Amino acid sequence: MMGTMTGEAGLRGADGIGFLPTTDLERARRFFGEALGLAVEEATPFACVVRAGATMLLVTKVEELRPQPFTVFGWAVGDIRAAIAALRSAGVEMLRYEGMPQDTDGVWTTPGGEEIAWFHDPDGNTLSLTRFTNPPT
Incomplete structure (x- = not known):
């Protein structure tokens, strides 16, 4: 169910929408739909x-893209570990960062x-997986 914005609550009850740029919508659709299983x-x-x-994640077509050096x-x-294994079986590789102690799965x-753990989409956007010790509610 979509949250709606009310006057007094501001955005507190509204659902967020993520945006990611891509230069190739068909490639992005395959990646997010097939490789990531969304x-x-x-x-x-x-x-x-x-x-x-x-x-909701809106992957939008752009003519030019300069990927940012941080997680978007x-x-x-x-x-x-299971998420990484599923991504790897779909051809997605985890990123490694110099000077950051990551294990063999690329987990810090x-x-x-x-x-x-971090990985790139086909446009070079940095995406991440996080396992929280105390998951947010």
Whole structure:
């Protein structure tokens, strides 16, 4: 069910929408729908709408793209190892960062115990997986 905005609550009850740019919508649709297994709700010549849990992710067509050097979207997962294995079986590789102690799966464990791994989409956008020790509610 879509949250709606009310005057007093501001955006507190509204559902978020994530946006990611792509230079090739068909390639992005295949990646998000097939490699990541997300539900593709709509595909137009201008955008591809996928569902990431309760979040709508709008992948929009752009003429030029300069990927940012930081994470632009991520998922909270209960089992990061299983998520990584599923991504790898679909041809997605985890990123490694110089100077960051990552294990053989590419997972970095924060001082608080959270586990994080990163990967790129076909446009070079940095995406992440996080296993929280105390999942947010």
